[in-house]
Amino acid sequence: MSVASDVGTGPGGPGPTRRRHPAVRVLAAEIIGFRRNWRGWIMSSLGNPIAFLAAMGVGLGSLVDSGGGSATLDVEYVTFVASGLLAASAMQNGFGEGAWPVMAGLKWRRNFEAMMATPVRPRDLLAGRLLWGVVNFTGNLVAFAVVAMLFGALEPGPALMGILPALLTGIAFEAVATGYTASLGSDTGLTNAYRFAIMPLFLFSGTFFPIAQLPGVLQAVAVATPLYHGVELTRKLVLPGAAPPTVSAMPAWVHVGYLVVMLAAGWWWAARRLRGRLYA
Template sequence: MTTHASRLPVPPGRTRTVPPALHEFAYWLHRYRRTWRGTVVLNVANPLLFLTGIGAGLGTLVNHHNSAALGGLSYLAFLTPGLLAASAMQTAYIDSAHPVHQSVQAKGHYWAASATPMSPVDIYYGHLLFNVFKVTLSATAFTAVAAAFGAVDALRAPLVVVATLLVGAAFAAPSAAWAVTAKRQPTVLAVLRFGVMPMFMFSGTFFPLSQLPGWLQPVVQATPLWHGVELCRTAALGTGTAAGTAVHVGYLAVLAVVGLLLGRRTYQRHLHS
């Protein structure tokens, strides 16, 4: 196990030049060095399979029979931004909830980190920064593949990555804040199965919201992923209004900030010395 710096006092007259949270980030980055090659392959292979099989394959049938429901867009152009947002949500939750839950268990990494000069908040911020870093890598790879397919305009690709990054932060911050309090692994899995996956399927990723029953549409519009999908679609296609975009950005930003504030409290409560 990689160890953190021992609990040594800072000499008089000297101050730390590196924020403590970056030490936690460095720990997770060091662990990632063992698996990054496989992650890169998945980050390229997954969008290739989705965009080829669903976007291009199934998209041919959708374009032929129901293109009007997509507002004149090809199914590939409609699907790609939604998949980016949904993938960011899934990556953020899985990479936040599961490692956090494991790290806070008996003999987990967090307890070793707590024996260093880092505070629980430093541990939270450092781990969260690493998770957002992974979402950024995944989003960049996905967007690059999408641009190669012609599904995303290369000039709009940076905006798409930024939008996807906001989606990832909006899910990663509250997921970690909650996961540190989870008592059992099945609880973490249950949230994935009955919370994350239904949002993945029914938040406008694969089909327009208008295809859902009227009573269900307001429910979907209240979910964070719907706002993420709409924001990514606006960034990729240039659609949407300034007011609508502001609502999506505000919703996701508030969710991220609330997650940060909750994480400060939950980490301090569960990792206090």
């Protein structure tokens, strides 16, 4: 009888092997795949914040500040934008990680089906991919924070503090995006979701201007959106002394609760849809 799965060979001879949790094995597989394209990851992680902050923060910001458009804010416009973009970039990365890679695993490459022939179960697959999201997004956010510091938009301490709420935002969006993707038969729905959901959220959830400047009805719509809560929570930590309209008067625990509920609901949905697709 083979005992290869229960014992290992070391300097002292055969001995018990510690089994890794299947979710950790999925994370390890993602890290191995990352080794092949880490150069592109570095380019995008540094290039995107540089482009956004140079165009929207410094370029447009100089016009806003000189024209008095930021007179109602407690901070310079580039600081306001940089603090919001931490959460907004995490949202985009979260949706992207839960969209096309999941579609590839389910339909194009079908490697998720191959995983089901191992001890990995759908819930382990989901947990492993979310763990990879934590690692991936943390690296992206650290790069963004460093770029923001180099631009003089954020102080080092507050910039690093903003990583945690932005990370929660990204993981919540990845969980929901995974459930949504597992419900689709083609990637057309992903393109439409990015065009009609992610981009409007990016533009109108308080990232580039306080939602107090929106009409009353649209303010209520913005407050109901998840990115608004991610942006506000991040901005409250990055700009601790700011007051309305730079940040809202809504307590931080409301934003945390919203994002945690979103993550839990996304986990439940994604686990159910992955199980239905992979065990069909």
